[in-house]
Amino acid sequence: MRKNEMGDKTNLIFSYGTLKRGFPNHTLIEDLIRTGDASFIGVYKTLSPYPLVCGPYRVPFLLNFPDKGKQVYGELYAVTPLGLAKIDDLEGLSKGHYERLPLRVVKEDEDENIKEVEAYYGHRNYAEEMWKRNGMIGQEVYSKTVAEGYVKRIDRPRDTTFLDQIRSFLSSTTSL
Template sequence: MVAEAEAALIFTYGTLKQGFSNHVLLQELIATGDASFIGSYRTRENFPLVCGPYRVPFLLNLPGCGRRVSGELYAVSSKALARMDDLEGVTLGHYERLPIELQGEDGDETIVAASAYYGHRSYAEALWKRNGEEGYDCYSEKVARGYVKRKDRPSNMTFLEQIRLFVSSSSDSVPDRSIAVNS
């Protein structure tokens, strides 16, 4: 169990959730006592949850847009936080860890302050526009269909280059929005 004095609360909404490809990191952290599952939560405010290149999920720090987003809350140690920052490419400008307010999925109206990994501000607005200013309320298996693991992506471009190419490409290739909007 993570020591309460050093614990940070992290809201996961995409591939770090149970059942998705990057959850293995949280499983490792739970096994070493550096993380613990708190419960299912959703954002207090609406935020865009969209998919970028390779169906990678991005929560965008554009409060008031999008929907209330469902996810999982974890208490993590400083060691775990460093590993999660590394996975999310914080120092590379892929994502940025910022505050977020949550409420329990069980109807509890108590507001919980945590942090989340948002798509970096350098491309957030362009990614929102590229997705037709429509987002999901949950990154589900159906929404994630077509997700490409990092090891299987082209290695001749950085992730930021892949994002820039995605946002500049035709919106005709935006996936069908009818799938799993309320899944």
């Protein structure tokens, strides 16, 4: 960590999807690491099972339904308030795309040393429908295979909002 002020002003963020290494939005994390506004902590998993599902364009959503789904694997990052604001913007917090809420995680190969962190959950306004639309089956990890077919934000239709795209996905009957 290059910035001395990260200490007690650090947020721990659990990334389970496109912000992970090797995925399209990781460039934001790389930029934050370069400026000293983020650092990689390690690979972690949720303490309890949670649903990890895909929505429109194979966008991943963690749903705030503890004890449903599976333990989800992801990456833990320490971020400064500036880094957190940039991630909040990407995740559409102010637009109702995701909610940043508490989560308990443990290192991938441990079952102790629980960390209290935050994660971006699919918004409660559509979470139940998203869970049902995915057949109430969640993933353990957002892998390259699960992400196959992911469409970058820049390549999605611009004439509708992401929430409209979510609503359309939830009302469609085509297979995942």
